[in-house]
Amino acid sequence: MSAIKDIDVKEGVDQETVDAVREVGGEYKYGWNTEIEMEYAPKGVNTDIVRLISDKNEEPEWMTEWRLAAFSRWENMQEPNWAMVSYPKIDFQDQYYYARPVSMIEKPKSIHDVDPKLLATYDKLGIPLKEQMILAGVEGAEDAPTTPRKVAVDAVFDSVSVGTTFKDELKKVGVIFCSISEAIREYPELVKKYLGSVVPVSDNYYATLNSAVFSDGSFVYIPPGVRCPMELSTYFRINAENTGQFERTLIIADKGSYVSYLEGCTAPKRDVAQLHAAVVEIVLEEDAEVKYSTVQNWFPGDEDGNGGIYNFVTKRADCRGDRSKVMWTQVETGSAVTWKYPSCILRGDDTQGEFYSIAIANNHQQADTGTKMVHLGKNTKSRIVSKGISAGVAQNTYRGLVSMHPKAKSSRNYTQCDSLLIGDKCGAHTVPYIEVKNNSSRVEHEATTSKVDDEQLFYCRQRGMDEEEAVALVVNGFCKDVLQALPMEFAMEAQQLVAISLEGSVG
Amino acid sequence: MLKIRNLKVSLEEEEKQILKGVDLTVEAGKVHAIMGPNGSGKSTLSYVLSGRDGYEVTDGSATLLDKDLLDMEPEERAASGLFLAFQYPVEIPGVGNMTFLRTAVNGQRKARGEEEMSAADFLKEVRAKAKILKIDADMLKRPVNVGFSGGEKKRNEILQMAMLEPKMCILDETDSGLDVDAMKLVAQGVNALRDEGRAFLVITHYQRLLDHIKPDVVHIMADGRIVKTGGPELALEVENNGYADILSEVM
């Protein structure tokens, strides 16, 4: 049976894609709201709010100072406007910066104390049953041999982390996987050493704001030589209205370690746009390897462009140690506005960075996304495969920087950037920046733009697929190189998302 | 099975009539062949029947098992049992041949309100049918028609037909580009599907295909009309004398 499953996943769309499309009937699937009593900090951001967030998380003084320093920088910064996106001016004082379920005020002693409504929310999000049981604290759930592969989950609901599964099992091999607020309290030395070392406080407008007001997020430490025994995963959920989500993720892969990390995101439907400004930092020491996969499915706004998530994210990996290797894979189907460039700093010699991306923009969505490959060390290699799909009146921009520094001798980059247009009112743009400052390095860039071919659609339909199945099949074929780079569970989910997010794009 | 009455079709883009009143009836269980000079409208007829965009039906009707074909979406026609083996099969990069087939089979089953085929049953059946057509496992995994040779594409069309088990099969020049052995394989594939409840409309230029797939009726199409209908001997006449005699006789 498992061999059959393999074929389905590798070859493109499978039955479930089609079922998923039917099931959601073209509507955003995760658009419901959980009725939970919330505690909010007052609207707006100022030093009091920064202190309050720090205080709520029971942070030590150094952390409060770190935040305040970031805040005073942010106050003197300008919102960037170079990306190919346009949106109404965000009133940063009209947002809540902190919201948490009242049931979380007393930190649950164990997962047993978590509000069942929260757990029900994660259930609806399709977090696998086993993790559900564990999140719900079912006795003996950890040992139940129900799933062939374990995935440890950290779930973040609005501003706070509600629970992390498989913690103890991970601890046995020395892996730390917990919320960042817990890490600040429990592992201050690690946090102090690495936080802000990849994405400095002053990096950019949104990252600086995040540094001041981040409320929670995930923390991962993999000790030297350890291959993390399971996939680690974070689900982010924005539930509360008018609330920005500013999560912070810090992953440290020590010498010779390996981890695969998955991130999934959803939000309810609201007709007012919501802000999401996350920072992800990954540190790789010698010979470490990290795979970071994202399936981003924030609410994209309705067909007329109302509401949706404004997604301004800074993700960066620093391959500090020689021979370390990082791979970013992302499937971006949601958000009204996306501004996101997961980057690789190839500092060590013989380090490698890879970036695989599918970005889908439908209706009024705007995506400006890509990557930066900064080659600093000798013999460094990077590879970029970007698949952009535009439909409706959406605008999709790939923006990528490849930079070969003078010391990055004999380095290589290969970039392949393909755009697919559905209909004739949407746009695709490719903006490559290439800097080569030594003469032994090589950069290759290939770009294509094509339209969904009517002949292909007719061929599929003559064989019995309806128009939407046909589009999903053809588009999944177009994205195949990237889908293959995802862990298997995510590949399935991603295929379904591709189908769902293109609903209504033809005909 | 298939009834076409006075079918007149123009191009949507320009004022150009291509089918000028086609009359044709194909009974269940029969094999009909259509021959005719290049550009006479044979492929156009097959496209109009299967619902491709770009044509405007200005007059006439076409029914499959008494259902109005021209009123249906292409996928509804397919689910009702219409299959077209394309003169030029289409390539779909990145989509595995097997995935394509399975999506198609289950798409039709769902449209007809039938159970979907399980992955295991599907695999078993597809392997068995591929074997008969000498399509190897590698070709089943490769993206649909991408990098297939001309002959491989045509055999792949027949595999799709065998899996979908349609009622009315239209084969548009399936013999072109086939070597002698492949032609025999394709003919075998078709003959294996010949059945009381199924009919074939075989568009071809050559008698050699009809040596292997014996037609019951042969039609000659010229300038957008069926101008002559006869038995298998009509194909031989074309083979020996070309179209000149027939055309001068009817024009």
Ligand SMILES: Nc1ncnc2c1ncn2[C@@H]1O[C@H](COP(=O)(O)OP(=O)(O)OP(=O)(O)O)[C@@H](O)[C@H]1O
């Ligand atoms: N989209 C189109 N635009 C312009 N002319 C067209 C179009 N489709 C068909 N035609 C014309 O209609 C006529 C019939 O074409 P069709 O492909 O049906 O012929 P055929 O009988 O299948 O020929 P062959 O034996 O060469 O395959 C031709 O003159 C062709 O040029």
Ligand SMILES: [Mg+2]
């Ligand atoms: Mg033709």
